[in-house]
Amino acid sequence: NAGVTQTPKFQVLKTGQSMTLQCAQDMNHNSMYWYRQDPGMGLRLIYYSASEGTTDKGEVPNGYNVSRLNKREFSLRLESAAPSQTSVYFCASSVLGTGANVLTFGAGSRLTVL
Amino acid sequence: DQQVKQNSPSLSVQEGRISILNCDYTNSMFDYFLWYKKYPAEGPTFLISISSIKDKNEDGRFTVFLNKSAKHLSLHIVPSQPGDSAVYFCAARGSGSARQLTFGSGTQLTVLP
Numbered sequence: 001n002a003g004v005t006q007t008p009k010f011q012v013l014k015t016g017q018s019m020t021l022q023c024a025q026d027m028n029h030n031s032m033y034w035y036r037q038d039p040g041m042g043l044r045l046i047y048y049s050a051s052e053g054t055t056d057k058g059e060v061p062n063g064y065n066v067s068r069l070n071k072r073e074f075s076l077r078l079e080s081a082a083p084s085q086t087s088v089y090f091c092a093s094s095v096l097g098t099g100a101n102v103l104t105f106g107a108g109s110r111l112t113v114l
Numbered sequence: 115d116q117q118v119k120q121n122s123p124s125l126s127v128q129e130g131r132i133s134i135l136n137c138d139y140t141n142s143m144f145d146y147f148l149w150y151k152k153y154p155a156e157g158p159t160f161l162i163s164i165s166s167i168k169d170k171n172e173d174g175r176f177t178v179f180l181n182k183s184a185k186h187l188s189l190h191i192v193p194s195q196p197g198d199s200a201v202y203f204c205a206a207r208g209s210g211s212a213r214q215l216t217f218g219s220g221t222q223l224t225v226l227p
Binding site: 004019029034040041042043044045048056058060090092096099100101102103104105106107108 | 118120123132142146148155156157158159160163164203205207212213214215216217218
């Protein structure tokens with residue numbers, strides 16, 4: 001079982017370049033999330049998709065866009081990268097229902113913007 | 115304004131002793147609390163959770179305690195093992211459409227052999 005797969009694992013961009021982080025899950029989860037992790041800041045929610053066809057802003061959405069391509073895939077796009085977007089990005093998924101909403105995370109994508 | 119706070123960035127404990135990691139929150143609408151463990155270069159993995167209607171949940175060496183009046187939760191690891199060395203995040207479940215989790219900043223636990 002692959003779980004949550006993110007690509008690429010590493011990326012270096014120049015300021016102003018664009019790129020898309022890909023995420024796919026094979027657990028038939030209905031909800032998907034993008035978080036970023038920065039030192040001393042923990043994990044902050046960028047965007048989420050409660051179900052296929054819906055997306056909503058999280059805590060830090062500025063400079064990002066998302067697409068819920070189908071139930072399995074949820075991509076994160078940086079249209080014009082800035083040094084402040086240097087971070088480690090995590091995609092996660094869950095079965096949204098009653099209970100704690102346990103997220104399953106991917107291994108992360110480390111992005112550096114020069 | 116951080117709604118979930120972990121005020122200790124790091125904690126060192128001797129192998130075999132108890133590790134206590136703490137977390138405070140401000141939003142009384144949170145209804146579930148979770149702990150995640152994260153090793154370097156890996157994604158966070160779920161450890162244990164607790165409903166806001168309970169005050170204790172136990173799973174093997176891991177116990178989470180919730181004090182709603184103080185808006186405080188703690189994770190106890192007994193006995194601590196070197197393999198427990200990792201960053202621990204507490205998280206709280208909100209009431210949004212995706213019941214999204216709000217995370218604390220994490221505590222680096224080091225268990226010394």
